[in-house]
Amino acid sequence: MRVSALILTFSLTLSLGVGAAETLPEPVRAALARSGLPEDAVAIWIQPVEASRPSWRYRAEEAMNPASVMKLVTAWAALDSLGPAFTWSTRIAGSSAPGATGRLEGNLYLIGGGDPLLTYDRLSRLLRQVRGLGISEITGDLVLDDSLFTLPPHDPNAFDGRGDRPYNAGPSALVLNFNAIRLTLLTRPGHPRPWIASDPPLSRIPLVNEVRQEPGPCGEWDDELTASIEPGAAGQDRLTVRGRWRTECQRKDWHLAPLPATRFSPALVGALWEELGGRLTGRVRFGKTPTNTFPLFEEKSPPLAEVIREMNKWSNNVIARQIFLTLGLQVAAPGEPLADAARRNVSISLGKAGIDATDLVMENGAGLSRIARIRAATVGEVLIAAWRRPFMPEFMAALPIAGVDGTARRRLKGDPAAGYAHVKTGSLDGVVTVAGYVLDRFGRRYAAVMLTQHPNASASRPAQDALLSWIWNGGAQP
Numbered sequence: 001m002r003v004s005a006l007i008l009t010f011s012l013t014l015s016l017g018v019g020a021a022e023t024l025p026e027p028v029r030a031a032l033a034r035s036g037l038p039e040d041a042v043a044i045w046i047q048p049v050e051a052s053r054p055s056w057r058y059r060a061e062e063a064m065n066p067a068s069v070m071k072l073v074t075a076w077a078a079l080d081s082l083g084p085a086f087t088w089s090t091r092i093a094g095s096s097a098p099g100a101t102g103r104l105e106g107n108l109y110l111i112g113g114g115d116p117l118l119t120y121d122r123l124s125r126l127l128r129q130v131r132g133l134g135i136s137e138i139t140g141d142l143v144l145d146d147s148l149f150t151l152p153p154h155d156p157n158a159f160d161g162r163g164d165r166p167y168n169a170g171p172s173a174l175v176l177n178f179n180a181i182r183l184t185l186l187t188r189p190g191h192p193r194p195w196i197a198s199d200p201p202l203s204r205i206p207l208v209n210e211v212r213q214e215p216g217p218c219g220e221w222d223d224e225l226t227a228s229i230e231p232g233a234a235g236q237d238r239l240t241v242r243g244r245w246r247t248e249c250q251r252k253d254w255h256l257a258p259l260p261a262t263r264f265s266p267a268l269v270g271a272l273w274e275e276l277g278g279r280l281t282g283r284v285r286f287g288k289t290p291t292n293t294f295p296l297f298e299e300k301s302p303p304l305a306e307v308i309r310e311m312n313k314w315s316n317n318v319i320a321r322q323i324f325l326t327l328g329l330q331v332a333a334p335g336e337p338l339a340d341a342a343r344r345n346v347s348i349s350l351g352k353a354g355i356d357a358t359d360l361v362m363e364n365g366a367g368l369s370r371i372a373r374i375r376a377a378t379v380g381e382v383l384i385a386a387w388r389r390p391f392m393p394e395f396m397a398a399l400p401i402a403g404v405d406g407t408a409r410r411r412l413k414g415d416p417a418a419g420y421a422h423v424k425t426g427s428l429d430g431v432v433t434v435a436g437y438v439l440d441r442f443g444r445r446y447a448a449v450m451l452t453q454h455p456n457a458s459a460s461r462p463a464q465d466a467l468l469s470w471i472w473n474g475g476a477q478p
Contacts, residue, residue: 021058022057022058023056024042024058025056025470027469027475028450028463028466028467028470031462031463031465032463035459035460035462035463036459037452037460037463041453041460042058042059043058043375043376043451044056044059044449044467045058045376045379045380045448045449046380046447046449047384047447048445048478049387049437049447051478054380055446055476056476057376057377060375062375063360063361063373063374063375064373064374064451064453065370065428065451065453066374067367067372067432068317068407068424068426069374069379069449070320070362070366071320071365071424072312072382072383073350073362073374073379073382074320074346074365074366075312075386075395075398076382076386076395077346077349077350078308078323079304079386079391080391081345082326082327082330083304083391084304087300087302087304088115088116088300088326089299090111090118091109091111091296091298092108092110092126092296093109093111093289093295094294095140095294097294098134098296102135103135103137103138103139105139105140106140107140107141107142107143108135108140108141108142108143109143109289109293110126110142110269111145111289113173114149114173114325114329115301116175116301116316116322117310117319119177119178120177120272122299123176123177123268124272124276125299126297129296131276131277131278136279137281138278138282139281139282140281141283142269142270142273142282142283142285143287143289144174144265144287145174145286145287145289146173146286147288148173149325149338151170151171151172154170154171154260156168156169156257163257164228165256166178167318167368168368169261169318170261171318171325172261175318175322176261176265176269177268179264179265180256180257181198181199181202181256181258183196183198183207183227183241183254184196184197184252184253185211185252186250187213192213193210193212193245194211194213194245198239200268200271200272201271202259202264202267202268203266203268203269203274204237204270205236205239206236207239208230208232208241210240210241211243211245214246215246215247218248218250218252221246221249222254224243224246225241225242225244225254228240228242229259265286266284266285269284270283270284304323305394307319307323308323308398309397311398312399312424313405313407315406315407315424315425320364320365320367321364321365324339324342324365324366327365328340328341328344331344342365346362346365350382355382355385356375356377356378358378359373359375360375360378361373379435380448380449383447384447387447399422399436399437400422401421401422402417402418402421403418407424407425411461411468412465415465416473417438417471420441421436421437421438421472422436423435423437423468424436430455431452432464433449433450433452434448434449434450434464434467434468435447435448435450435451439472440471440473440477441472441473441474444477446476448467448468450467452464
């Protein structure tokens with residue numbers, strides 16, 4: 001009878017949330033004290049996934065900036081509204097049907113459908129198919145159609161003045177290769193400059209290497225480098241890399257977004273067409289596709305579940321923006337700004353699930369925002385709702401595993417809890433966050449959220465790791 005009573009009590013605790021603590025777990029309080037952070041800089045929410053109420057909460061009703069933890073809301077709304085098998089399509093059409101002479105009379109159109117993962121490799125496959133038809137020459141222009149998304153101008157410098165960083169790249173119905181290139185730097189023995197290789201190549205934008213190579217330790221190597229687009233001879237732009245390279249760096253990859261999409265995309269497509277042996281009488285430009293074109297090929301994106309995995313494992317802001325605007329496209333009224341429609345669709349999704357979105361401020365779906373706000377309780381409710389949906393495996397598998405992979409690969413290193421927490425992390429100046437699922441050593445799983453907003457928020461990472469470790473050790477048991 002005593003055993004039966006204990007089981008009943010435990011079941012009621014799980015279902016009713018009896019005894020939910022309105023305080024900080026002691027390991028978190030101690031870690032905050034060591035970091036010098038005040039306790040009112042954080043918010044915490046914890047709930048067993050099988051329970052109906054949280055077991056721990058602290059300032060969980062305070063709206064705070066979630067940084068990239070906002071991507072959990074974007075992922076939830078997308079899987080809920082679109083489904084894990086949803087795909088985007090990119091099409092190719094011609095002004096006319098291909099002829100027998102290897103010439104396409106008129107223009108070739110590349111028509112964007114919002115695909116977040118239209119990488120160089122996939123774009124190459126599309127254009128290789130065109131070449132496979134025997135088309136070697138386009139007598140008109142190669143036209144890039146990004147008209148599906150009607151968007152205001154994007155300023156990549158607006159957020160933090162670092163417009164050449166890929167995380168600041170803007171969305172587009174035809175975003176190519178995340179609007180980014182990779183520069184690989186290699187130490188060149190006995191030479192004043194390292195080797196630098198660019199991938200992918202950009203048509204008519206040569207790379208100029210003005211980096212000084214010096215002996216010494218690597219350190220924060222990318223802080224020593226700058227890259228900029230500068231005018232060259234005969235009005236031709238060039239990508240100039242300057243700075244200092246230490247020989248002990250050996251080899252490093254540097255990802256950049258040095259050009260606005262209006263210039264990057266034509267340069268990328270032009271270089272690829274030339275690389276494939278194609279000729280172009282006109283130029284690569286942006287434009288709208290007429291209604292009387294001849295359809296040629298269609299490229300389907302990977303399914304949404306895979307796209308969300310790419311987004312959350314590596315906190316890709318471009319993917320998040322693309323998914324967010326796709327949500328807007330599903331419900332947008334004529335003339336309604338696409339971002340407004342996206343926010344409305346997210347609210348509809350949360351509301352149908354009974355999730356309280358009070359105080360939610362969602363700017364772009366990525367969390368790269370100074371104005372974004374959400375309560376820890378709302379994030380927690382999203383985690384619990386996702387756990388109870390058929391797409392739960394896809395939602396959780398998209399999250400980085402602490403101490404193992406993605407953006408959480410360096411968290412909980414050497415801690416027994418490493419490998420037991422699927423979490424999304426977020427970081428901005430003055431904001432550090434973590435949210436996800438933690439499996440404790442007794443086999444119980446919890447949804448957990450910790451948001452920190454403070455000028456010295458970066459010092460809260462040990463406290464966040466302490467929270468995850470404490471849950472793993474069974475401290476969050478109701």
